[in-house]
Amino acid sequence: MTILSLxxxxxxxxxxxxxxxxxxxxxxxxxxxxxxxxxxxIPLTLALGVISVLFVLWLAHRMDVIxxxxxxxxxxxxxxxxxxxxxxxIIKSNFNxxxxxxxxxxxxxxxxxxxxxxxxSDVGKVTYANSITLTPGTVTILVEDNKFTVxxxxxxxxxxxxxxxxxRKITALEGFVAPGSEGAG
Amino acid sequence: MELLLDGLSWITIISGSLFCIIGAFGVVTxxxxxxxxxxxxVIDTMGLGLILLGxxxxTGLTLALGKLVMIFVFIFFxxxxxxxxxxxxxLYSGLDPVATIKPxxxxx
Numbered sequence: 001m002t003i004l005s006l007x008x009x010x011x012x013x014x015x016x017x018x019x020x021x022x023x024x025x026x027x028x029x030x031x032x033x034x035x036x037x038x039x040x041x042i043p044l045t046l047a048l049g050v051i052s053v054l055f056v057l058w059l060a061h062r063m064d065v066i067x068x069x070x071x072x073x074x075x076x077x078x079x080x081x082x083x084x085x086x087x088x089x090i091i092k093s094n095f096n097x098x099x100x101x102x103x104x105x106x107x108x109x110x111x112x113x114x115x116x117x118x119x120x121s122d123v124g125k126v127t128y129a130n131s132i133t134l135t136p137g138t139v140t141i142l143v144e145d146n147k148f149t150v151x152x153x154x155x156x157x158x159x160x161x162x163x164x165x166x167x168r169k170i171t172a173l174e175g176f177v178a179p180g181s182e183g184a185g
Numbered sequence: 186m187e188l189l190l191d192g193l194s195w196i197t198i199i200s201g202s203l204f205c206i207i208g209a210f211g212v213v214t215x216x217x218x219x220x221x222x223x224x225x226x227v228i229d230t231m232g233l234g235l236i237l238l239g240x241x242x243x244t245g246l247t248l249a250l251g252k253l254v255m256i257f258v259f260i261f262f263x264x265x266x267x268x269x270x271x272x273x274x275x276l277y278s279g280l281d282p283v284a285t286i287k288p289x290x291x292x293x
Contacts (some may be wrong), residue, residue: 033255035248036248036251036252036255037252039248090230090231091231094204094227094230094231097211097223097224097226097227098204098207098227098231101207101208101210101211101214101215101224101227102207102210104214105214105215105216105220108215108216108220110216110217110219110220110282112282112283129265129269130262130265130266130269131265132265133226133265133266133268133269134226134230134261134264134265135226136223136226136227136230136231137223137226138223139219139222139223139226139268139269139272140265140269140272141219141269141272141273141275141276141282142273142276151219151222151272151282153215153220153223
């Protein structure tokens with residue numbers, strides 16, 4: 001009996017730590033945002049800033065919108081590396097699309113195809129679909145479960161996506177989901 | 186140093202503007218709705234990114250730079266959502282993306 005209650009307590013404590021972690025990171029984010037937008041360091045504005053940060057924290061907590069979905073801190077560490085890679089991909093495909101545009105409408109070979117997303121969580125799928133759309137030359141036009149319908153402008157863009165490199169990279173990011181925090185959205 | 190930064194921001198802002206013009210050109214000349222979206226995506230990645238980078242060289246390490254980074258980040262995350270919503274709306278209102286793929290002469 002005592003073991004059971006101890007176990008319950010441990011689980012509860014773990015949940016609380018998780019919630020606290022989310023609240024703290026949100027507070028840091030909000031504070032940075034506030035400093036960037038304000039730029040004033042007078043006591044009055046600082047006090048107002050603290051009050052508004054606390055108010056937003058309370059509001060977010062009450063609305064129950066802070067969880068691993070809306071606030072994926074488990075993805076940040078690896079995420080930064082991924083976004084640098086994505087930036088480089090975007091630059092490359094920008095040149096590709098620019099050349100396609102400049103060589104006239106007859107040079108493009110638009111096509112429609114499906115790609116399989118291997119991510120299990122909603123955050124992962126959204127990241128993948130968003131990355132596809134963000135890369136010029138490919139746009140996700142329909143998402144059904146694990147199948148994305150993609151429209152591509154050139155065959156190079158199509159082949160780049162079908163190689164599955166982006167899909168693998170995002171799934172690797174997702175592997176970071178802490179054990180216990182059910183990955184499936 | 187001043188000259189170098191000015192030069193860099195000249196180069197990036199002008200090339201960013203060039204990408205914006207090319208993107209706009211693509212929006213006008215590409216064959217159908219779904220292809221035109223690709224032209225628009227050149228504008229809000231490369232065009233916007235380079236112009237903001239150029240402006241960043243002008244502001245130096247100040248709060249304004251932080252604001253420029255924020256503009257970039259927000260557009261980075263919201264523009265694909267907008268593009269996707271547009272594509273989905275077009276698809277559901279009956280625009281056929283396959284129509285222009287096979288018979289190319291359709292547009293002439």
